[in-house]
Amino acid sequence: MTDVKVSVTFRHTQPTDALKRYAEEKLSKIGKYFYRPLEAHVVLSVDSRDRQLAEVTLQARGMTIHGREQTEDLYSAIDLVMDKVEQQIRKYKTKTRLKRRRVKT
Numbered sequence: 001m002t003d004v005k006v007s008v009t010f011r012h013t014q015p016t017d018a019l020k021r022y023a024e025e026k027l028s029k030i031g032k033y034f035y036r037p038l039e040a041h042v043v044l045s046v047d048s049r050d051r052q053l054a055e056v057t058l059q060a061r062g063m064t065i066h067g068r069e070q071t072e073d074l075y076s077a078i079d080l081v082m083d084k085v086e087q088q089i090r091k092y093k094t095k096t097r098l099k100r101r102r103v104k105t
Contacts (some may be wrong), residue, residue, distance in 0.1 A: 002031045004038045011045035019044060019074060026082045027056070033089050036061050044074055054081045058089075065089060 006024045008015075023042045031038060043055040051070055054077035058065040065088045069081040 002034045002037055004028050004031045004040055006040045006042065008042045008044065011043060013044065013046040019078075022075060023054075023078055026078055027058075030058065030082075030086065030089065033093060034060055042078075044078075046074070052077055054078045056081050056085050058085060063092065065092070 004027050006027050008020045008023050010019075023044070027040045027042065030040070038058060038060045040059075041057045043053070045053045045055075047053065050072055052072060052074045053068065053070045054074060055068045056066070065085055067081040067084040067088065069077045069084065071077045071080065
């Protein structure tokens, strides 16, 4: 498990510690997939009452993963975008594992 360096940016809304901590908490769980340090950038924005966006860009050793989700609530948008990012990471990990397996045989 590795450490994840998280930066959170708020657009068109007042920054709150609760949202920032929630996003950092969710992103720290991604570190279990990697052995090298990660950098994550989270953008939380409010366009209207019905449209609140959460974007995550994750950078690790030659790989960039991007996820974006919009809902009526920022907390649920963070949850949904983290599910997307985690799915992309699992897909990437299985691809590299299969590639290594093919090379060895």
